[in-house]
Amino acid sequence: MKIDRTVVKSLPLFERISDADLDTFLDHASYRRVPAGEQVFKQGQTATSFYLLLSGRLKVTQITGDGQQIIVRIVHPGELFGFAMALQRPDYPGTATAATDSIVLSWPSELWPRFVEQNGRLAASAIQTMGRQLEEAHNRIREMSTQEVERRVAHAILRLSLLAGRKEESGIRIAFPISRQDIAEMTGTTLHTVSRILSAWEARGFVACGRQKVLVRDPCGLSRLAEGRHD
Amino acid sequence: MKIDRTVVKSLPLFERISDADLDTFLDHASYRRVPAGEQVFKQGQTATSFYLLLSGRLKVTQITGDGQQIIVRIVHPGELFGFAMALQRPDYPGTATAATDSIVLSWPSELWPRFVEQNGRLAASAIQTMGRQLEEAHNRIREMSTQEVERRVAHAILRLSLLAGRKEESGIRIAFPISRQDIAEMTGTTLHTVSRILSAWEARGFVACGRQKVLVRDPCGLSRLAEGRHD
DNA sequence: CGCATTATTGAAGGAGTTCAACCTTGGTGG
DNA sequence: CCACCAAGGTTGAACTCCTTCAATAATGCG
Numbered sequence: 001m002k003i004d005r006t007v008v009k010s011l012p013l014f015e016r017i018s019d020a021d022l023d024t025f026l027d028h029a030s031y032r033r034v035p036a037g038e039q040v041f042k043q044g045q046t047a048t049s050f051y052l053l054l055s056g057r058l059k060v061t062q063i064t065g066d067g068q069q070i071i072v073r074i075v076h077p078g079e080l081f082g083f084a085m086a087l088q089r090p091d092y093p094g095t096a097t098a099a100t101d102s103i104v105l106s107w108p109s110e111l112w113p114r115f116v117e118q119n120g121r122l123a124a125s126a127i128q129t130m131g132r133q134l135e136e137a138h139n140r141i142r143e144m145s146t147q148e149v150e151r152r153v154a155h156a157i158l159r160l161s162l163l164a165g166r167k168e169e170s171g172i173r174i175a176f177p178i179s180r181q182d183i184a185e186m187t188g189t190t191l192h193t194v195s196r197i198l199s200a201w202e203a204r205g206f207v208a209c210g211r212q213k214v215l216v217r218d219p220c221g222l223s224r225l226a227e228g229r230h231d
Numbered sequence: 232m233k234i235d236r237t238v239v240k241s242l243p244l245f246e247r248i249s250d251a252d253l254d255t256f257l258d259h260a261s262y263r264r265v266p267a268g269e270q271v272f273k274q275g276q277t278a279t280s281f282y283l284l285l286s287g288r289l290k291v292t293q294i295t296g297d298g299q300q301i302i303v304r305i306v307h308p309g310e311l312f313g314f315a316m317a318l319q320r321p322d323y324p325g326t327a328t329a330a331t332d333s334i335v336l337s338w339p340s341e342l343w344p345r346f347v348e349q350n351g352r353l354a355a356s357a358i359q360t361m362g363r364q365l366e367e368a369h370n371r372i373r374e375m376s377t378q379e380v381e382r383r384v385a386h387a388i389l390r391l392s393l394l395a396g397r398k399e400e401s402g403i404r405i406a407f408p409i410s411r412q413d414i415a416e417m418t419g420t421t422l423h424t425v426s427r428i429l430s431a432w433e434a435r436g437f438v439a440c441g442r443q444k445v446l447v448r449d450p451c452g453l454s455r456l457a458e459g460r461h462d
Numbered sequence: 463c464g465c466a467t468t469a470t471t472g473a474a475g476g477a478g479t480t481c482a483a484c485c486t487t488g489g490t491g492g
Numbered sequence: 493c494c495a496c497c498a499a500g501g502t503t504g505a506a507c508t509c510c511t512t513c514a515a516t517a518a519t520g521c522g
Contacts, residue, residue, distance in 0.1 A: 062369070062373055064373065064377055066377075066459065068373075068376070068377035070372065070373050070376045070377065072369050072372070072373075083362075086358050086359060086362045087359070087362035087363060087365070087366050088359055088362070088363075089366075093366065093369070113355055116354055116355050116358065117352060117354070117355060121348060123347055123348070123354035123355070123358065124344055124347050124348060124354070126358060127317050127347065127354070127357060127358055127361065128317060128318070128319055130358065130361045130362065130365060131314075131317045131318035131319065131361065132318060132319070133365055134318070134361060134364055134365050134368060135318050135320075135324065137365060137368035137369060137372060138293070138303050138324070138368060140372055141301065141303070141368060141371055141372060141375065141419070142293055142295065142299075142301050142303075144372065144375045144376070144419055145299070145301045145375070145416070145419035146295055146297075146299035146301065146419075148509075148510090149509080149510070179467095179468065179469085180468075180469065180470095181468080181469095185376070188372070188375055188376035188377075189510075189511085190510080190511060190512080191468090191469080192469095192470085192471085192510090192511075192512080193509095193510065193511075195468095195469060195470060195471080196470085196471075198469095199469095199470070199471085209469095210469095210519085211467085211468060211469070211518080211519055211520075212468075228297065379477070379478090380477080380478070410499090410500065410501085411500075411501065411502095412500080412501095420478075420479085421478080421479060421480080422500090422501080423478090423479075423480080423501095423502085423503085424477095424478060424479075426501060426502055426503080427478095427502085427503075429501095430501095430502070430503085440501095441487085442486075442487055442488080442499090442500060442501070443500075
């Protein structure tokens with residue numbers, strides 16, 4: 001399938017790639033629409049492809065033996081995901097589910113080493129992408145080790161409003177459906193605690209929420225909470 | 232400084248590199264001994280170099296504004312560390328401290344992109360290294376979200392016994408000094424709780440500990456705890 | 463309209479932290 | 493060589509934040 005180069009060209013991942021290389025890359029790509037709620041791949045499946053999210057929003061989740069689930073990451077447009085082979089794993093370590101209708105590109109796993117080795121710039125980009133993810137993971141570990149739940153939730157909501165926020169007249173709307181359960185799984189707590197926290201924030205005018213909806217009305221107030229200032 | 236190729240050649244990171252490329256790489260390296268307790272670099276310093284640990288053991292820590300410290304990772308021999316530039320950061324996000332007398336190689340940060348782009352195989356290796364780290368970070372996040380402290384500590388100790396264990400007649404000794412505080416900072420708890428847990432384990436014959444010492448006497452018993460089986 | 467999914471909120475309970483006091487160890491210098 | 497002392501470790505008791513349990517309410521899709 002022929003994919004329009006201009007859409008992809010604007011992504012940071014490919015900003016330094018040559019047009020010729022990009023075309024070769026895209027010639028091998030498959031294009032797929034994923035309706036909200038559907039899965040791109042499941043935890044434990046053989047990693048036959050790696051992916052790039054063009055539009056929409058994905059949740060990558062992991063589930064433990066005893067049924068506990070966490071959200072490993074939210075995939076935003078322009079990001080690579082499902083590159084299990086880079087971890088030298090035969091299978092996907094998590095499940096990728098579309099939170100909204102999404103569009104993904106995919107390539108056969110076998111092509112990953114070839115692309116990385118043939119195109120140093122792509123490799124450098126991929127390393128940067130992973131570096132950013134690693135940094136984020138460490139942030140999360142640090143937060144979970146040292147901060148109480150309310151601060152962690154404040155951080156998570158602020159992050160989402162930055163990476164997936166759409167400006168509205170009364171604040172910043174998080175532009176994809178996200179439940180209390182989701183937020184709990186991102187911050188290592190329970191949906192009950194998240195619900196209580198959001199209710200309290202709503203009373204203080206920091207946010208306005210509905211079912212699977214969050215609107216940040218006072219980012220500065222939230223920031224103060226995230227910094228640990230209780231005032 | 233001329234560095235012996237054979238020592239480095241055996242590392243997984245360089246297993247697929249050509250001798251010529253490896254020599255070029257090593258020609259630019261600096262060699263440095265780091266006595267126990269000394270720091271290789273500090274959090275916030277400009278990232279002038281990236282590093283490879285040849286021998287010894289390092290702790291990479293981060294400290295938050297309010298003085299809370301966590302251990303981001305333990306660096307074992309053969310691993311890259313301090314590659315902040317890969318994260319597009321000008322400074323080191325953490326502090327690297329020698330837990331035992333260590334030997335490190337270092338290269339100027341400017342060489343990183345050149346090495347990565349000129350040598351696709353090295354890039355692939357670096358990506359794999361980071362991938363493994365990312366996976367580990369996610370494991371840690373999942374554990375901290377879903378498991379109680381005792382299981383997390385059990386996991387941490389088992390990991391250490393695998394990656395830094397030396398066999399003795401009565402069990403597996405963790406081959407570098409590690410304090411209760413260190414273990415607490417690795418698992419997101421307090422030194423008090425770690426102390427209580429280790430005392431309980433010692434009474435049950437799972438471990439034997441001393442000041443900055445841990446000896447695993449019953450890996451299977453610990454594994455059972457780590458899997459969540461309380462029996 | 464009906465029902466499943468999502469969210470709210472109260473009450474009880476517990477795992478782990480915090481505070482505090484004390485003990486041990488091993489390195490150092492007198 | 494031993495005495496000292498700082499760093500590391502132990503352990504009790506109180507407390508608290510968060511989870512767990514439980515029951516009820518709102519939302520929106522088919």
